[in-house]
Structures are given as structure tokens and as C-alpha cells.
Amino acid sequence: MHRVKIFFLxxxxxxxxxxxxxxxxxxxGREFKSEKRMKQFCLxxxxxxxxxxxxxxxxxxxxxxxxxxxxxxxxxxxFSLSHSKNLIIAAFAPFxxxxxxEYMKGRDFESIYRYLKRKSDNPDTxxxxxxxxxxxxxxxxxxxxxxxxxxKLKDNFxxxxxxxxxxxxxxxxxxxxxxLLHNQ
Numbered sequence: 811m812h813r814v815k816i817f818f819l820x821x822x823x824x825x826x827x828x829x830x831x832x833x834x835x836x837x838x839g840r841e842f843k844s845e846k847r848m849k850q851f852c853l854x855x856x857x858x859x860x861x862x863x864x865x866x867x868x869x870x871x872x873x874x875x876x877x878x879x880x881x882x883x884x885x886x887x888x889f890s891l892s893h894s895k896n897l898i899i900a901a902f903a904p905f906x907x908x909x910x911x912e913y914m915k916g917r918d919f920e921s922i923y924r925y926l927k928r929k930s931d932n933p934d935t936x937x938x939x940x941x942x943x944x945x946x947x948x949x950x951x952x953x954x955x956x957x958x959x960x961x962k963l964k965d966n967f968x969x970x971x972x973x974x975x976x977x978x979x980x981x982x983x984x985x986x987x988x989x990l991l992h993n994q
Contacts, residue, residue: 814907814959814971814981817861818899821853823987853898854891860990861900862887879952890950890971897967901981906974908951910943914966936968943970 825833834848836855842848855873862871862882872883880891889902890909901909919938923930926945933941940960947970948955955972957979963969973979 814901814903814973814979815861815865816899816901816909816969816971816981816983817857817865817986818897818911818963818983819853819857819985819987819990820896821849821893821898822896824853824990825849850893850898854893854900857898857900857986858889858891860986861902866902877952879950890947892946892950894967897964899969901971903973903979906951906953907979908947908949908955908972909970910946910950911963911967911969912939912943912946914939914968936962939968940970943968944972946970947972 833852833856836852836859837848838855840851842851858873859871862868862885866885866887868885871885873880874883882889886904887902888904888906889900890907891900892909892911893899894911895913897911899909899911901907914935916935917938919933920930944958944960951972951974953974955974956976957973958970959979959981960968960970963983971979971981
């Protein structure tokens with residue numbers, strides 16, 4: 811059994827102690843339409859590279875994008891990245907996977923189901939977000955999932971992981987915000 815390892819950070823807490831110039835070093839020379847999008851991108855790249863270096867011991871992780879999906883050039887680890895509200899989150903495994911996290915807020919669930927041509931029986935918030943995060947994780951996986959895992963995170967986020975392999979993908983989930991702040 812291979813464990814999916816998930817690491818996340820609280821962007822607000824992390825950014826309050828982060829040097830913005832340091833963070834901009836993770837922009838990869840890209841231009842962004844908004845400061846919010848720039849921060850999400852840079853924090854995502856920072857999180858990926860931090861975990862790849864510290865946990866997987868890949869000294870110079872090089873990340874590229876193919877078919878709108880980032881991948882590691884110099885290693886066997888596969889990953890997926892997501893963000894919602896103030897969470898930046900990444901999942902790592904030795905197999906293809908897709909990850910999505912969503913802040914659970916009230917929405918017109920019925921109209922979203924109709925738009926997607928899905929049937930619903932007046933879903934509650936948890937039911938809708940289990941469906942929605944799985945839907946988004948499948949898109950990121952870019953193929954039919956063989957396994958799926960879903961859980962609530964921090965009481966108001968829903969997290970789904972889809973994998974291309976058929977096995978137990980129950981993840982190990984770890985927040986690393988405080989660890990990062992103490993080791994800067």
C-alpha cells in the first residue's frame with residue numbers, strides 16, 4: 811500500500827511572516843492578473859519545492875507543465891496542487907493523482923447540478939462539496955479514477971483525492987505552517 815502524503819499551509823498566517831520578495835522568487839518569471847493569483851501560484855510553488863526538498867530529498871526540484879498539469883522533471887514523485895480561501899495544499903504519491911480542496915460556503919447547489927446536468931435530491935453542503943471536490947480532482951487527474959478519498963479538513967473545507975490506481979489512498983495529512991515559520 812502506498813500512502814498519499816498531503817501537506818498544507820495557511821496562507822494568511824504564513825504571509826504575515828513572509829518576506830514578499832522571497833515569495834516572488836517562486837513566480838518563475840510569470841505575470842499575473844492579480845496579486846491574489848500571484849500569491850496563490852508562488853505559495854503553491856514554494857510548498858511543492860519545500861516538500862520535495864525536505865521530505866523527498868530532491869535537491870533542485872524542477873517543475874514544468876504539460877497539458878495544464880504540473881509535473882516533476884527530475885524525480886519519480888507525482889503531485890497535485892489545490893488552493894481555496896486561505897489554504898494551499900499539495901498531495902504527493904508514486905502514482906498519478908488529482909487533488910481538490912474547497913472552502914464550504916452556501917451556494918445555489920441546485921443550479922450548479924442543473925448546469926452540470928446532474929440529478930440531485932436537494933443536497934446539503936457536505937454532499938455537494940463531496941461531489942464538487944471529487945469532480946474537480948477527477949479533472950486534475952485527467953483520467954477516470956480507480957480510487958477516491960474524501961474528508962472534511964479544519965471543519966469548513968472539503969478535500970478529495972482521486973488516483974489512477976486501485977488501492978487504499980487514505981492520505982496522511984499534515985499542516986506545516988508553524989513548522990515553516992519556526993524554520994525560516
